[in-house]
Amino acid sequence: MGIQINALKCTNCMACEMVCSYHRDDGFAFLSACLVAYRAKEKKDYFGMLLKEEDVLIVARPEGIEINKIGEEADPDKKADASAKPMLLRESCDLCEDMDDYGPMCIAFCPVDAITLD
Amino acid sequence: MEYLSTDKILVIDLNTTAIEEDELDDSLVEEKIGGVGITKYLYEKYQDDDPIVIGTGLLTGTTYPASASSQITAKSPVTGKLCHCPIIYKVGLEIKYSGFDYIVVKGRSDSPVYLWIHDGVADISDAADVWGKDVWESTDALRTFVGDDLLQTMMIGPAGENGSDYAQVCYNHWNSPDRFGFGKLFGAKNLKGFAFRGMGMIEVAEPEDYVERSLEILKEIKENDFLEKKGLAPMLTVLGEAGVEEWINPITHRNSADYFTPYATNTALFFDEDPELLKESEKDEPGILVSDIYALLSLKKLGLSADDAGRVLKASAKYGIDPFAVAKLSGKNTLEELTGAFDSLQGEVAIPGSGIFTPWCPTGPIFNDFDLSGDEEIMDWWERRQAVSMIFGIQPIFSLMCPELTEANMLELASMGTELELTQEVLDAVIENILG
Numbered sequence: 001m002g003i004q005i006n007a008l009k010c011t012n013c014m015a016c017e018m019v020c021s022y023h024r025d026d027g028f029a030f031l032s033a034c035l036v037a038y039r040a041k042e043k044k045d046y047f048g049m050l051l052k053e054e055d056v057l058i059v060a061r062p063e064g065i066e067i068n069k070i071g072e073e074a075d076p077d078k079k080a081d082a083s084a085k086p087m088l089l090r091e092s093c094d095l096c097e098d099m100d101d102y103g104p105m106c107i108a109f110c111p112v113d114a115i116t117l118d
Numbered sequence: 119m120e121y122l123s124t125d126k127i128l129v130i131d132l133n134t135t136a137i138e139e140d141e142l143d144d145s146l147v148e149e150k151i152g153g154v155g156i157t158k159y160l161y162e163k164y165q166d167d168d169p170i171v172i173g174t175g176l177l178t179g180t181t182y183p184a185s186a187s188s189q190i191t192a193k194s195p196v197t198g199k200l201c202h203c204p205i206i207y208k209v210g211l212e213i214k215y216s217g218f219d220y221i222v223v224k225g226r227s228d229s230p231v232y233l234w235i236h237d238g239v240a241d242i243s244d245a246a247d248v249w250g251k252d253v254w255e256s257t258d259a260l261r262t263f264v265g266d267d268l269l270q271t272m273m274i275g276p277a278g279e280n281g282s283d284y285a286q287v288c289y290n291h292w293n294s295p296d297r298f299g300f301g302k303l304f305g306a307k308n309l310k311g312f313a314f315r316g317m318g319m320i321e322v323a324e325p326e327d328y329v330e331r332s333l334e335i336l337k338e339i340k341e342n343d344f345l346e347k348k349g350l351a352p353m354l355t356v357l358g359e360a361g362v363e364e365w366i367n368p369i370t371h372r373n374s375a376d377y378f379t380p381y382a383t384n385t386a387l388f389f390d391e392d393p394e395l396l397k398e399s400e401k402d403e404p405g406i407l408v409s410d411i412y413a414l415l416s417l418k419k420l421g422l423s424a425d426d427a428g429r430v431l432k433a434s435a436k437y438g439i440d441p442f443a444v445a446k447l448s449g450k451n452t453l454e455e456l457t458g459a460f461d462s463l464q465g466e467v468a469i470p471g472s473g474i475f476t477p478w479c480p481t482g483p484i485f486n487d488f489d490l491s492g493d494e495e496i497m498d499w500w501e502r503r504q505a506v507s508m509i510f511g512i513q514p515i516f517s518l519m520c521p522e523l524t525e526a527n528m529l530e531l532a533s534m535g536t537e538l539e540l541t542q543e544v545l546d547a548v549i550e551n552i553l554g
């Protein structure tokens with residue numbers, strides 16, 4: 001089981017990034033998120049999501065999903081340039097297992113339902 | 119202030135280059151709540167130094183839906199009134215996470231500078247390398263210099279440096295809600311702008327309750343049918359402007375939202391790239407991101423193609439000039455003439471109501487009617503709604519769409535998040551003071 005991101009539905013609002021970080025920090029921040037809104041190519045209006053799972057880095061882009069095995073990704077920093085903290089240093093998605101009342105926080109808070117549970 | 123706050127007010131004196139930090143006292147929040155309640159207070163405190171005051175809202179950057187905005191409060195060099203301009207996209211959010219709730223900029227620098235605000239530190243930096251550059255070049259140069267593409271900027275371009283009444287403070291590469299000539303004020307202070315970046319943490323007094331209530335409010339919001347739509351064109355359609363969607367859709371790339379804003383209030387237009395392209399463009403500058411529905415509409419009404427309208431908007435954003443003023447006041451109606459008229463605009467852009475809030479924001483409800491009728495009632499409601507949005511830091515266009523964002527639940531979350539008793543009476547008094 002894992003989360004699925006529809007990058008074409010996504011409006012790049014960062015709500016999922018905030019609540020993903022919240023579920024680890026109990027405060028409002030972005031640094032602990034394992035799900036990050038990719039927004040570094042602003043002038044090109046090119047945006048999507050990056051998700052770190054146990055062994056893989058998932059890049060949800062408008063043209064489709066790319067799955068990179070961690071350790072084999074040719075240039076992981078290139079994919080991680082959406083954030084100040086490299087994706088590979090972040091914790092993996094735990095499906096918010098400790099958030100009993102919510103389940104996956106990113107799914108609950110995405111305002112446009114761009115994230116689902118697979 | 120321990121909660122929903124960085125607890126810091128930054129005071130920068132451009133005359134002396136002194137930088138001071140004050141704490142944000144609970145008592146000030148209990149009296150003025152936040153956002154424009156406090157920026158107005160700070161403006162008055164320092165008004166002998168003709169300050170520019172940047173302020174976040176009390177709920178900015180939290181899980182309260184649409185808590186995206188910060189604001190600039192300053193005396194408009196055009197109207198002479200104390201005015202408030204929302205800071206949108208992801209820039210308003212970044213200000214709080216860069217480590218300051220409020221920033222007061224006093225005086226005038228002898229030479230061009232920009233203010234680099236990052237992780238609770240503020241620097242007055244030499245702007246010699248970016249002075250004379252346009253908004254895009256300046257933002258790109260600072261991002262390259264710092265090595266961070268997510269640096270968020272508020273910059274002026276040549277219009278502000280040259281003292282145009284229509285100069286805007288632009289956000290990142292894009293035009294802003296500034297119809298007050300704040301760009302001219304920046305230029306007069308030799309202030310090229312701000313760069314923000316931060317990885318801060320905002321504590322909340324009762325995090326579980328705050329997040330739970332936020333989600334309940336979000337669920338209510340999501341019941342609205344209008345959330346099936348996205349972007350500027352449906353807003354103009356529902357405001358009674360026919361034909362906009364047919365005109366703009368062929369060059370619309372994607373729509374995007376300000377931080378945690380359920381409706382995507384920004385539309386990217388591609389005119390140097392296939393608008394249907396779904397991968398990263400190989401062109402550096404394929405188009406323009408637009409948030410200004412009335413600038414777009416005014417260009418359409420001049421008879422421009424959508425493509426040419428997009429090019430006027432892009433040129434305006436680079437030059438740092440209000441594209442609505444360009445469309446309304448230039449007397450021109452071709453791409454070449456409009457983009458050649460930036461330095462020769464004359465006349466006034468009307469600011470409705472008491473003249474302190476920007477008509478970049480539609481002056482009435484959108485998608486919902488809020489049970490309002492009559493021009494006077496709508497204008498009173500609009501001004502109050504703008505004030506409330508800018509006290510709490512709510513995206514000011516979305517707040518015109520969404521009755522579920524109530525004064526009561528903003529106060530409830532503000533009280534829950536801060537452990538302070540913030541009542542309707544306090545809010546009424548703050549609004550009265552702002553509109554006063």
Ligand code: SF4
Pocket residue numbers: 003016019020021023034035051092093094095096103104105106107
């Ligand atoms: S399920 Fe939880 S941990 Fe996983 S990406 Fe979503 S918010 Fe983060």
Ligand code: SF4
Pocket residue numbers: 005009010011012013014015016017037049109110111112113114115
């Ligand atoms: S919350 Fe949804 S719309 Fe917002 S960035 Fe995440 S996936 Fe995209």
